[in-house]
Amino acid sequence: MxxxxxxxxxxxxxxxxxxxxxxxxxxxxxxxxxxxxxxxxxxxxxxxxxxxxxxxxxxxxxxxxxxxxxxxxxxxxxxxxxxxxxxxxxxxxxxxxxxxxxxxxxxxxxxxxxxxxxxxxxxxxxxxxxxxxxxxxxxxxxxxxxxxxxxxxxxxxxxxxxxxxxQRGNFSFLKLGMSINGVVSGGIITNLDSRKMVHKLREKIDLLVIGGNTVRVDRPTLDTRLINNGKNPDIFIYSKKQNFDKSIPLFGVENRKVTISNDIKLIKNYKLCMFEGGENLLNNLPNFVSHILIFSSTSFMNRKAINADVKIQKLFSFDMKDNFYIWYKIKS
Known part of the structure; x- marks a missing residue:
C-alpha cells in the first residue's frame, strides 16, 4: 500500500x-x-x-x-x-x-x-x-x-x-432528499437515519434557508426533534410576500429568529447556511451556494422526478443502511 x-x-x-x-x-x-x-x-x-x-x-x-x-x-x-x-x-x-x-x-x-x-x-x-x-x-x-x-x-x-x-465569510450548501429515481417532493422520502443526520446538521448551522412556497405548502417545523431537541436553527424564508400563516409549526419554535425577505444577499451575513428545498430551489440557487448534499433512498417512487440543469462534481459518498448520502460541488 x-x-x-x-x-x-x-x-x-x-x-x-x-x-x-x-x-x-x-x-x-x-x-x-x-x-x-x-x-x-x-x-x-x-x-x-x-x-x-x-x-x-x-x-x-x-x-x-x-x-x-x-x-x-x-x-x-x-x-x-x-x-x-x-x-x-x-x-x-x-x-x-x-x-x-x-x-x-x-x-x-x-x-x-x-x-x-x-x-x-x-x-x-x-x-x-x-x-x-x-x-x-x-x-x-x-x-x-x-x-x-x-x-x-x-x-x-x-x-x-x-x-x-x-472562515472567509460564508459557506452555503443545498440539502436535498431524493429517491433513487430522482423524486424530491410529495412526502417523506428518506429513512430515519438520514433524517436524524439532517437534524444534526440543522443543530450546527447558523441559518436554515427555505422558499416561501415550500413553507406554505409543506407547513414544516424545521427543528431538531430527532436528536433529543438540540439547538434549533434560525430561519430565513425567501419570499416576495411577507404574510404567512403564523400557525405553521416553524413559527412556533422557541428561541428562534425567523426572517422573511426577498433579499437573498442577507444570507451572506451568516457563516454557515443550509438551504432546504426541491426542484425550484435547485434551479434558482444564488451563485454563492457552492455545494449540494443529497440524501437518497434506494427505493423507486411513482412520482415526477426532478428536472434540473446543474453541473456537479462528486466529492464523497457514504452508505446509511438502505440510504446513502453524497456531497457534491457545483461546477461553474
Missing part, C-alpha cells in the same frame, strides 16, 4: 463529520504501527472535543493495550496519553489530512502529542496556513521526525474547503 491509500482512508473518515465539526475543520488521521499495520482510522467529530490525532492515537493504544482505561472526559485524554503511552507507538507513522496544530486552544497541540509518543513519520495532506495553528510541521521536524507534505493535496483541500469558506 502507498501513501495515497492511507491518506484516502483518513479523508473518507473525516468527510463523515463534515459540518458537524463547525466551526472547526473536518480532519482525519490514520496511525500505522512500525511494521505498517493499520492501528486506527479516526477523525475530529465535534468542536471542543478531541482532535483527529488524539482520537487516532487513543484508538491505536487501545488496540495495542486493551487494558488501558482512558478517562471519559475528552479534555483529559491528551494528558493521559502523554503519561501512559509507554512507547507503544514508538516508530509508528501517522497520516493526517491537515497539518497538526501547534498551539494551545480549547485542546493542546496535536503536533506535540505526536512528538511525545515517539512517532517516526507524519504524512500531511494539506498545509495549515492560518496564523494561529500553523507551525506543527516545524515542531515535528525539530524533533527529528520525518514530515512529508502534499499527499492527495487536492482531495484534502476539497475536504477543508467548507471550513476555509466560512
Amino acid at each position: 502507498n501513501d495515497d491509500f492511507y491518506m484516502n482512508l483518513a479523508i473518507n473518515e473525516a468527510w463523515k463529520y463534515q459540518i458537524l465539526t463547525y466551526p472547526n475543520p473536518a480532519v482525519g488521521c490514520v496511525i500505522l504501527d512500525k511494521n505498517g499495520k493499520i492501528l486506527s482510522i479516526e477523525a475530529h467529530k465535534q468542536a471542543g472535543k478531541a482532535h483527529a490525532e488524539v482520537n487516532a492515537v487513543k484508538k491505536a493504544l487501545q488496540v495495542l493495550n486493551p487494558n488501558l482505561i482512558f478517562p471519559k472526559e475528552d479534555d483529559k485524554i491528551y494528558e493521559f496519553i502523554i503519561k501512559h503511552h509507554n512507547n507503544l507507538l514508538k516508530n509508528s507513522k501517522a497520516y493526517v489530512t491537515l497539518e497538526p496544530c501547534s498551539h494551545y486552544g480549547k485542546t493542546p497541540p496535536c503536533a506535540n502529542l505526536l512528538k511525545e509518543i515517539g512517532i517516526s513519520e507524519v504524512v500531511i495532506g494539506y498545509e495549515d496556513k492560518s496564523d494561529l495553528a500553523k507551525g506543527g510541521a516545524n515542531l515535528l521536524k525539530e524533533a527529528n521526525i520525518n514530515v512529508k507534505f502534499g499527499i492527495l493535496k487536492d482531495r484534502c483541500f476539497e475536504l477543508l474547503e467548507p471550513f476555509l469558506m466560512w
